[in-house]
Amino acid sequence: MAARIDLTLDCANVRLLAEFWKTALGYIDEPPPAPFTTREEWLAQFDLPEGESVDDGAWLCDPDGVGPRLSILKVPEPKRAKNRLHLDIRVPRHGTPDERWARIETEAARLVSAGATVLQEFEGHHVVMADPEGNEFCVA
Known part of the structure; x- marks a missing residue:
């Protein structure tokens, strides 16, 4: 197991x-x-x-x-460096690459409205984001 x-x-x-x-x-x-x-x-x-x-x-x-x-x-100490582990939030993989990218952009926009920040976009593949305290994650 x-x-x-x-x-x-x-x-x-x-x-x-x-x-x-x-x-x-x-x-x-x-x-x-x-x-x-x-x-x-x-x-x-x-x-x-x-x-x-x-x-x-x-x-x-x-x-x-x-x-x-x-x-x-x-915890009492602040975040000081890039995460060594991060979460990937995965959108459904079906459809064309353009349809999938549109879903990634939609999900990233939803998370920005919830308090996230876009750090970097890799167009057609994934978006690197940070939660409200700076913890990195990706939408892919």
Whole structure:
């Protein structure tokens, strides 16, 4: 059996990034693990460092259970360099190359309206973007 993976993004503003990635991926807030009914209840079992709270993290999941879970965690240090790992948001591959490129442009525009920035376009192939905190990803 292959290992399952979670992806984790460090950030300064958990709510901002969680809302962006829910919009970008169609993800939802992941329910807390059983038998807990809230994240606050789940986190209460851990000895959190002073000053940390449930608002310092968000856990998102694919509502269909197909994609990996995305954890978004507040960290004190700022982003300093290019990501060594990034996400690719893939549009459907059917149709002509021009139709596919039009879908990539439409998706990139949707994500700009949600708070992303276009960093570079590779016309006909993919668009390099950054989320609201500068984490790079591609639309392809």
